[in-house]
Amino acid sequence: MQSPLFAYTEVQSDDHYTLQNGQLLRVRLDGNTDCLARKGAMVAYQGMIEFDGEYRSQGQAYARARTGEGLDLMRCSGQGTVYLANLAQHIHVVDVDHEGLTVDAAYVLALDSGLHYDVIAVDSQFGISGTGAYNLNISGRGKVALMTSGKPLLMPVTPDKYVSADADAVVAWSSSLRVQMQAQTSSSGVWRRRGNTGEGWELNFVGEGYVLVQPSELMPPQGAQVGQGLAAQYGFGQQGAHGQNQGNIFTNR
Template sequence: MQSPLFGYTEAQTQDRYALQNPHMLRVALTGHDDVLARKGSMVAYQGMIEFDGEYRTHGQAYAQAYTGEGLDLMRCSGQGTVYLANLAQHVHVVDVDHDGLTVDSAYVLALDSALHWEPVAVDSQSAISSTGSYSLRISGRGKVALMTSGQPLMLQVTPEKYAYADADAVVAWSSSLRVQMQAQTSSSSVWRRRGNTGEGWELSFAGNGYVLVQPSEMLPPQGAQIGQGLMAQYGLGAQGAHGQNQGNIWTN
């Protein structure tokens, strides 16, 4: 049997986290340190690997129900290799240190079980942004695998150089940064879905750190069918653009 497909054999590396290709993560398990992965993200494995639902405390479950931010994870344990992916999105491995990482939970593929996470409020003068006013802060020391729709942009932020990004395109940022949600225009048109310019809400970042931005937004293109009713026209609720896009490429 011969085929160019044999050029896509498993990555030969001793690293615990390694990219099998731009869209698939390879995690090596030695029987000591488990990895927590997005539910349903396993595409293949070799060796003696067990998959269990990750227990969430009452506080974690309540926080996710209240804020909309949380992680639905499975615990991968044992000895062997597990391959993780989600909708062929680009995968990126990040080392979390004492500065911490703040991320939209929809873009987390996997993380070390020793890391801690909790919902945090994003400073905002309004609560109608389609991204919501909460994100997930991950702290401790370990690795996190993030996902983006397409190749992302990493912006450096310094005290002399602020950064601004569309709230729907921001994936993650250094927890040390000061963040504020704001409208790109002060006119009443911003209350219509993304206004007349196709742009609406943005996040501003100040301090020292980095911001990860993907070349895609959570909402569909302007003019897409988004449902009926007043809330839908604002992009809110189950009939809004955000609700309609649950489970597709814009939110996973």
Template sequence: MQSPLFAFTEQQSQDRYTLQNAQMLRVTLTGHDDILARKGAMVAYQGLVEFDGEYQSHQQQARAWTGEGLDLMRCSGQGSVYFANLAQYVHVLDVEQDGLTVDSSYVLAMDSSLHAEVLAVDSQFGISGSGKYQLNITGRGKIALMTSGPPLMLQVTPEKYVNADADAIVAWSTSLRVQMQAQTHSSGVWRRRGSTGEGWELSFLGSGFALVQPSELLPPQNAATGGLAGQFGMGQQGARGQNQGNVWS
């Protein structure tokens, strides 16, 4: 059998996390280093690998259902597991002492040694109904994030702060100070982006980085059943449908 498809061969590497292409990740398991991954993100595997639902309390289950948390599965054993999610671009980061804050919608997989805590970005600012929840990732290990298209990594310094659209920001250094504000002063702010085409934004101050994707739509989670709206992360079947209280829904 001959075909140009045979040019898309497995990328050989001794690294634990290896990108097979821009949209697929391989993680190697050696029997004592479990991986936590987004449920349903496994597209193939080799070896003796087990997949189990990660235990969640009732509170954690409720948070995952409303978009405030992350529904995970635990992958263990010996072999290689290939992960992907709706052809999103995949990026591997090393989490170190400073920590990482990330929108849970963009997490593909991470080392089980990392700790994730739900964080309400807007709570300290008292913005009623905005409901913007993130994951604060601490510890040491690797995490694989997804973006809609190639992202932009912006450096934040005390002399140069960064503003980002709340729908386009993917992750940032936990050490940064974050402020949420509306990019309009009109009464239409409570509508989707008001009349300016812009809505809520996050301002990052301090020293660190902010990762922005070239899209203001969350990755669709149920594209097959959500029709056109679901394919673009909107409506009851899209990722936004899980958090209807958001002012940017």
């Protein structure tokens, strides 16, 4: 049998995580280290591999119900090779160290089982209920496989060069960065959104670290259900900028 398909045979590597190609992740299991992967992400495997639904603790269940943020994971264990993918999205392996990583749960494909994650309120001093209000803060030492729609942009943040990005395009950032969420407004239009720009919530990053942005956006958050009533759309009232999220942190342990 001859075919150009033979150019896509298995990539040989002893690393725990290896990119088979830009949209397919190869995970090697040696019987000692497990991998937590997105439910349903397995496309193929070789060897004696077991897949179990990862137990969601009471704290995790509460965080998911309260914020809508969380990880639906399966535990991959045993000896062999597992291939993971999700809708042919681009995959990127990231080393998590002492700085930590904050990421939207929707973009996590897999992570080391030894990593710790909390659900946090991004802009806790304002009661914003729009897209990006809650994310995962991943800490410890290990690897995380992230997904993006298209090839991403990694933007450095320094004390003299801050970054602002659309909340729906941001995938992840260094946990050491200071983050604030705000609506796109101007001094002349503070009581209304900029309907002529089509832009909604944005995230502002200050400090030193990195921001990962993808070339794709979800439905603009101003079109989403945000609290109750028109006032909440502008940050006013009990569902608006009321400080109700202050200090919200939910943990996986």
